[in-house]
Amino acid sequence: MVAKTDPSDGPASSPPILTRREFVRAGALVGAGAAAAVSAVVIDRTTATTNDPVGADTVRHLPVLNNIKPAVDEDVLIRMQRDLLKCMAKPVEQRRWVMVIDTRKCVGCHACTMACIAENKLPPGVVYRPVLTEEFGEYPNVQLRFTPRPCMQCDEPPCVPVCPVKATWKRPDGIVAIDYDKCIGCRYCEVACPYGARAFNWETFDGRNPAVPLWGETEVERRPRGVPEKCSFCFSRIDRGLALGLTPGVDAEATPACVNICPMGARAFGDLNDPESPVSRLLAKYPSYRLREDLGTGPRVYYLPAREEGAEG
Amino acid sequence: MTTLAIKPRKFAMPGPLQVWLAGLATIMVAGLAAGLIVLSRGLVVTNLTDLVPWGLWITIDLSAIAMSAGAFSLSAAVYLLGLKRLAPLARTATFIGLIGYSMAVLCLMLDIGRPDRFWHALVFWNPHSVLWEVTMCVTLYFTVLVIETTPIFGGLPWLKRRWPRFSNQLVGLHRLAPLLALVGLGLSMLHQSSLGATYGVLKARPIWYRPDLSVLFMLSAIAGGQALTVLATTVTARLRPQIKLEAEALDKVSRFIGWTLVVYTYIRFWDALSMTYTYLPGRTEGLRWLTRGPFAFNFWVGEILLGAVVPSLLLLAPRLRQLGWTRTVALALVVGGVVAYRWDVNLVGQLVLLSYLPTEITARYTQYVPSLIELVSGAGIVAYGLLAFTLGARYLNVVDHGHERAHATVSKTTALPLAEAAGAD
Secondary structure (H helix, E strand, O other): OOOOOOHHHOOOOOOOOOOHHHHHHHHHHHHHHHHHHHHHHHHHHHOOOOOOOOOOOOOOOOHHHHHOOOOOOOOHHHHHHHHHHHHHOOOHHHOOEEEEEEOOOOOOOOHHHHHHHHHHOOOOOOOOOOEEEEEEOOOOOOEEEEEEOOOOOOOOOOHHHHOOOOOEEEOOOOOEEEOOOOOOOOOHHHHHOOOOOOEEOOOOOOOOOOOOOOOOOOOOOOOOOOOEEOOOOOHHHHHHHHHOOOOEOOEHHHOOHHHHHOOOOOEEEEEOOOOOOHHHHHHHHOOOEOOOHHHOOOOOEEEEOOOOOOOOO | OOHHHHHHHOOOOOOHHHHHHHHHHHHHHHHHHHHHHHHHHOHHHOOOOOOOOOOHHHHHHHHHHHHOHHHHHHHHHHHOOOOHHHHHHHHHHHHHHHHHHHHHHHHHHHHOOOHHHOOHHHHOOOOOOHHHHHHHHHHHHHHHHHHHHHHHHHOOHHHHHHOHHHHHHHHHHHHHHHHHHHHHHHHHHHHHHHHHHHHHOOOOOOOOOOOHHHHHHHHHHHHHHHHHHHHHHHHHHHHOOOOOOOHHHHHHHHHHHHHHHHHHHHHHHHHHHHOOOOOOOOHHHHHHHHHOOOOHHHHHHHHHHHHHHHHHHHHHOHHHHOOOHHHHHHHHHHHHHHHHHHHHHHHHHHHEEEOOOOOOOOEEEOOOOOOHHHHHHHHHHHHHHHHHHHHHHHHOOOOOOOHHHHHHHHOOOOOHHHHHHHHHO
16 A cells, blocks of 8 residues: 655655744744733733732721710711721731640640531541640650640641642631632642641531530531541631631630630630730740741641749749 | 454454453443442542552553653654654554543542542642643643544544545644644643652652652653553554554664663662662651662562663663564563552652651651552553554554555545545555
């Protein structure tokens, strides 16, 4: 079937596979298409989202109140606006939520783990904050140290830049959040996290959760199958508490569940940008360490090491 | 000799081809059933855990993409460097590439937790993510491969008889080959190396955290992809004696694979040796697992000895290479070595974990053995690849070194005689 042909008669030499005109035209077409696609995406991405709760466009000052003097029997709407202003006085992006865990006080009771399961409605087998046990020394001189390990809410979270769909991001107040509706379940974030803080939903769970008390459920959405989840510093409690004018770390309603439950008071929570917050005071008073600081992740969970009895002021 | 010849034998004993196809189809059906179980019950049916979230499927995915690298490298050689003699090989490689990338897509559809959202990466961009870049490049390059292989499908004898004009239009898309080769080269260089970088950027896993992975993934993909192309060509020609081969072109490419392996082995050793100088928690333990632990056989025999050293010797010594069977064996070894490399890289970083407790940074070890469902569905995907290539070789003439020239000279003038010729082939 194949006739012996002159080598110059090959597939490309005659006729030319693509004339210069065709090449230029095709190139221009591809270039125009690419430019159109890129500009469409850039325009789409630079347009401000309307439901963004933070940022320069957020209304923070209601000048109308400047002319109204506070009164005891003022209108309830005016009162509400005053409260709103109060809780917006410090923008959320200037907050710096931090957890301090005192390993000297922790007795390893796992109450925090249970409170977290009930608060966040964790499916069976998933734990956001295990309490790890270490043993030092030899019998009879044995010491135990318990290290509760929530998500570190890193300043440079390794899980965020790797996500191919931007389903996980750092909120302006530093909490690393997950969009369960965006996530494709590739588990790159799980591989990237040095703390093993993320747990994947390997199977569907829609039964009643035995860990959630019968008298009430929190307003935390259940995660679908096929996405990872992790400790969120209970940001639903923080957000709701702030809207009510409460102070996270001081008022229990605005504080993560694990901090509230701890029977030893071994942990504190608060805004590190506020010098009066419980965490600022603790960290000013005692030395502290963080886990795997050498990785440069900048964890926001601080641990207070064991120290002499009575050294606590 | 094609369709007509089969009819009289319709009720006779099935030939080896039919047995082969039936076997593959059986595995595919089993794989399909396993895949449906995965989709309905979720990833709980796998042995993947939060500690080892990437397992067998990711290895198949990485290997399939590596095996497809012949498409971009040979197309670039033909249409950008002007090595016209390799054109028939590039045609085969492109077809293998199309199969390989579709295999990779199938693997990922099983592997991601939300296959219904596979398109999210195309809409919600995160340019910081290596995996996003890989997804975009793979999607775009898959499109390039579809256009590149359209002339092959357009040349289907049945289509030529039925709609000769449409068939000619499809075959005519071959004009775009140089442009596609250029685009494909860029996209492939980007994602073949980025697949290595996917691992290489993770500081949490010290055995992965080094820039060499990108280079090694790239080089091994070029060697493995071209090896599979030449191997598939040789085996097909052996089974279908009427196929004409350009022996010299195959020989040249085989020698090139040999040299690529030498460069790969050099960088691989340099990379491994440099890791032995200082103790780095996690990395040293990982290297120990590779060289002395559970991966030792896979590493020394599968990757280094049989995967790189032996084939590069067989392919570079002219007398050995031209023996014929030695070249085939060497190429098969290269393919196996690349798969072993992908398996080792993927798993060693996950099985050796680092503790994060403050006392001492120590390595911990974990286990992963694929579940039956993972194995069956993975086998189904591989069977699909083999089946698709067999059908392509049988009905689309993807391996035919006489075809290209006849096509290029004849199709410009008359389409019908070629259709008849192909039908009677």
